[in-house]
Amino acid sequence: MINVVILDDHTMVLKGIETMLAACAGITVSNTFNNGKALLDYLLTETPDVLLLDINLPKNNGIELCGFITKTYPKIAIIGLSNYNDTSFIKNMMRNGAKGYLLKNTSKDELIEAIKTVYSGSSYLPKILKDKLLNESFGIQTLSFIPQLTRREQEILKCISEELTNNEIAEKLFISTKTVESHRKNLLQKFGVRNTAGLIKEAFTKGLLN
Structure with a gap:
């Protein structure tokens, strides 16, 4: 069994x-x-x-x-x-x-x-x-997967791209640092990356950051 x-x-x-x-x-x-x-x-x-x-x-x-x-x-x-x-x-x-x-x-x-x-x-x-x-x-292009982000996740992604710290993001968006940390983890998971550098790279590649 x-x-x-x-x-x-x-x-x-x-x-x-x-x-x-x-x-x-x-x-x-x-x-x-x-x-x-x-x-x-x-x-x-x-x-x-x-x-x-x-x-x-x-x-x-x-x-x-x-x-x-x-x-x-x-x-x-x-x-x-x-x-x-x-x-x-x-x-x-x-x-x-x-x-x-x-x-x-x-x-x-x-x-x-x-x-x-x-x-x-x-x-x-x-x-x-x-x-x-x-x-x-083999380098064959398939349709790129674009993660579905909430409005808050989009805001935090933009702040991360501006190199703001968790504390700075929390102050800017009037939320707690723990909430920012939670959203960061969710973003890493949604993009399938391990760190902030990978997150920013993928977000640019997928057209979610300008």
């Missing part, structure tokens, strides 16, 4: 995946979580076979969380879950130890195939994402 746990901050997604796997022989969903802390507390005493991990979490960077779990619990096979099919997200997840990557609109059959594949020790990517990575490696 393949023991699966799921981390996603959207209840509908959790319920949807649970429903798809409910009648699947050989796979059981032992627990679900909507935040990273609860999952990490659980892992102190339990070791699932497969973790379905949302990469866009409000209080945690899913990509960084993937790296931590992989190093701390190497026996857990992680599949990243995302609405984004940008190759930078896929590469960052795989670099941080994920064995697979699925879009949240995946089919039941593909979800089950992915779980069984990573459980067996292999990696899994849907064909559409494999093709996208292959095209990129």
